Every structure is written in C-alpha cells, then in structure tokens.
Amino acid sequence: MTAPRSMSTATVPQPHHPYKVMAVYKFAALPDAEALKAPLAEFCCARGIKGTLILAPEGINxxxxxxxxAIDALAAFLFSTGPFGARLAGAETKYSFADTAPFLRMKVRIKPEIVTLRAPQIDPNRQVGTYVEPEDWNALIERNDVVLVDTRNDYEVGLGTFQRALDPGTQNFTEFKDYVASNLDPARDKKVAMFCTGGIRCEKASSYLLSQGFEEVFHLKGGILKYLEVTPPEQSRFTGECFVFDERVSVGHGLELGTATLCRACRHPLTEADRRHADYHEGVSCPHCIGDAAKHEAAAERQRQMDLAKKRGATHLGDEAMSEAHKRREQKKALAEQSRLANKG
Known part of the structure; x- marks a missing residue:
C-alpha cells in the first residue's frame, strides 16, 4: 500500500483568516475528566474560544x-503546559481557518465515551486497525480485494463520500454494529478499509471489527478532513463535500468552505438541489422534514425572531445574543423603575 509521496501537497488555506479552527481527539486515560472540565472551560472562555470539547475517561474529542x-495557546495548554500533562501529546489535531465564527458559544461536556458506540469489549488504546496515510489511500481503495466502508451516518454520506464506498445507512454510530452483523463477514471480507470525518469513529470501528474476527482492517489516518487538506482535487477520489459539525456545515478540498447549509427545523444538511426543492422554505422546512408540523411551527417562530433581531441589527444566537438579551431586560427594568418613581411622585 504505497503511493508516490509527491501526489499530495498541503492545500489548507493560509492563516490570514481571523478565525483558526482546531479539531482534536485522542484516546487517553483521563480518570480525572470531571476535575479537568472547569479549568479547560475557564481557559477557553478567557480567550474567547468557542466550540465544544468532550471529555471522558477514555479521552478527548x-x-x-x-x-x-488563542488556539495556539489552547494547543499548548492541552498537550504540555496544562493539567493534562503529557497525556494528550500526539493527539490527532487538524487546523483550518474561517472568515466568520463557526461556533456560537463554548461548551465542555463530560460523557461516558468521546464517540458513542456502546461496545465495552473494545479498547482503541489497546487495539485498532492499520492506519493508512492520505497519500497511500487511493492505492488501497482501488484494489479489488478491499471492501470500502463509510462509517458515518446517512445524512453525512449524502453530502459526499469516496467512490465505491458502501453506505451503512445508519442514523447514529451505535447502529454500526448492526450493519456489520448483517452485511460484513470475516470469512468473506478479508480486507476492510474504513473512513470517517476526522478519524475518531474509525478508531472504534476498526477496533470493533478486529474484535469480531476480521483479519485485516485499515482506516484513513486523519479522516476525510486530512485527505481533503493534502490531496490535490485532480487526484481526489472523494466526490462532493464533507459534513462538519459546526456553522460551516461542509468543507471541500483544501478545507475551503462548502456550499451546504442546515435546515433550521430538522438540522439536516442541505445541498443546492435541496434548496431548490418546492418543499424548502428558508428557516422553516426542507424536503427531509416536510411532514413534521411540530418542527415547522417551532422553526417558523425561530425564523421570525431571527428576522426581528436582524431588523434591530442584533444577533439572535450565541453568547453575544445572550448578552444583548440581558442588556435589553435591564433596560426594560430601568424604564419600569423610572415609570414607577414618576407615577409615585
């Protein structure tokens, strides 16, 4: 599985953009995850960093x-200078850049798993499949004796995937175990290659397949994001765009901003074709949720509030919006108090 190293060159946008985005994960022993939550949140909030970090006894994501x-300071805090010590050193980390803030607020969450599969018999720190560098990926997936599996969920696959990849049709990652049981056979499928957004799901998926008796399991190191970062478009085997879990919605080659948007009613990613569909109404409904009246009612009200906020020149979502809402409440209270005193006089 070797390919000429010259086939790939870094195409990630240069850091002239105002926002730097860091995607990070590592399986590492963090039995003190709960105690780490507050200092991590305080560090990020003090520097205006926004997004979501998940801590669990098995690691970070x-x-x-x-x-x-700010992001460079956070990297140092996580990997060397902070309370994590050296436990997160060598974490899978990818950087990209954005012109607008891709997140609205900062959240640090404690969960049982950093990616939920509910397969307690596996341990990615002990056993995972064979990592395949992006430069070597094309040569592997073009082999006829390799079964290529997309481990992501159906709405992600719908935006883009690798040529010849099998779509498990899952709605959440825990369903992947059922897909394996029904569709893959270790006696037949001797070589299985898998990929996901950033690599983390494949850590668990490959560990799970090995626990089920599959002999040769491969996964794309760094996931689709790393592949799109370093692979020139003319050499790419990835078709479409890659869904990302932030306000960018999707990215393409070079990790440039994609064209997908989100339905504000059902949160399903929308292609340009979806937005041209007769069932698409901005902020209210899309072809994927047209029959859900309850979601449409809530979305319509949300859109109305967003339109009102826009007319005021205010922000509807995020920490800034919360601050503005608090300011408006205080102004109303002050006016009410002034009116009360005037009437009393």
Whole structure:
C-alpha cells in the first residue's frame, strides 16, 4: 500500500483568516475528566474560544475556534503546559481557518465515551486497525480485494463520500454494529478499509471489527478532513463535500468552505438541489422534514425572531445574543423603575 509521496501537497488555506479552527481527539486515560472540565472551560472562555470539547475517561474529542493566538495557546495548554500533562501529546489535531465564527458559544461536556458506540469489549488504546496515510489511500481503495466502508451516518454520506464506498445507512454510530452483523463477514471480507470525518469513529470501528474476527482492517489516518487538506482535487477520489459539525456545515478540498447549509427545523444538511426543492422554505422546512408540523411551527417562530433581531441589527444566537438579551431586560427594568418613581411622585 504505497503511493508516490509527491501526489499530495498541503492545500489548507493560509492563516490570514481571523478565525483558526482546531479539531482534536485522542484516546487517553483521563480518570480525572470531571476535575479537568472547569479549568479547560475557564481557559477557553478567557480567550474567547468557542466550540465544544468532550471529555471522558477514555479521552478527548471536539472542535473549537478562536483567534490564531488563542488556539495556539489552547494547543499548548492541552498537550504540555496544562493539567493534562503529557497525556494528550500526539493527539490527532487538524487546523483550518474561517472568515466568520463557526461556533456560537463554548461548551465542555463530560460523557461516558468521546464517540458513542456502546461496545465495552473494545479498547482503541489497546487495539485498532492499520492506519493508512492520505497519500497511500487511493492505492488501497482501488484494489479489488478491499471492501470500502463509510462509517458515518446517512445524512453525512449524502453530502459526499469516496467512490465505491458502501453506505451503512445508519442514523447514529451505535447502529454500526448492526450493519456489520448483517452485511460484513470475516470469512468473506478479508480486507476492510474504513473512513470517517476526522478519524475518531474509525478508531472504534476498526477496533470493533478486529474484535469480531476480521483479519485485516485499515482506516484513513486523519479522516476525510486530512485527505481533503493534502490531496490535490485532480487526484481526489472523494466526490462532493464533507459534513462538519459546526456553522460551516461542509468543507471541500483544501478545507475551503462548502456550499451546504442546515435546515433550521430538522438540522439536516442541505445541498443546492435541496434548496431548490418546492418543499424548502428558508428557516422553516426542507424536503427531509416536510411532514413534521411540530418542527415547522417551532422553526417558523425561530425564523421570525431571527428576522426581528436582524431588523434591530442584533444577533439572535450565541453568547453575544445572550448578552444583548440581558442588556435589553435591564433596560426594560430601568424604564419600569423610572415609570414607577414618576407615577409615585
């Protein structure tokens, strides 16, 4: 599985954009995850960093964004200078850049798993499949004796995937085990190659397949994002765009901003074709949720509030919006108090 190293060159946008985005994960022993939550949240909030980081006894996973200096400081905090010590050193980390803030607020969450599969018999720290560098990926997936599986969910696959990849049709990652049981056979499928967004799901998926008796299991190191970062478009075997879990919605080659948007009613990613569909109504409904009246009613009200906020020149979502809402409440209270005193006089 070797390919000429010259086939790939870094195409990630240069850091002249105001926001730097960091996607990070690592399986590492963090029995003190609960105690680490507060100092991590305080560090990020003090530097205006926003996004979500998940801590669990098995490690860390998440994506955040901030100024380049803030993200560089966070990297040092996570990997060397902070309370994690050296436990997160060598984490799978990818950087990209954005012109607008891709997140609205900062969240640090404690969960049982950093990616939920509910397969307690596996341990990615002990056993995973064979990593395949992006430069070697094309040569592997073009082999006839390799079964290529997309481990992501159906709405992600719908935006883009690798040529010849099998779509498990899952709605969440825990269903992947059922797909394996029904569709893959270790006696027949001797070589299985898998990929996901950033690599983390494949850590668990490959560990799971090995626990089920599959002999040769491969996974794309760094996931689709790393592949799109370093692979020139003319050499790419990835078709479409890659869904990302932030306000960018999708990215393409070079990790440039994609064209997909989100339905605000059902949160399903929308292609340009979806937005031309007769069932698409901005902020209210899309072809994927047209029959859900309850979601449409809530979405319509949300859109109305967003339109009102826009007319005021205010922000509807995020920390800034919360601050503005608090300011408006205080102004109303002050006016009410003034009116009360005037009437009393």
């Amino acid at each position: 998440g994506t955040v964004a901030g100024t380049p200096d």
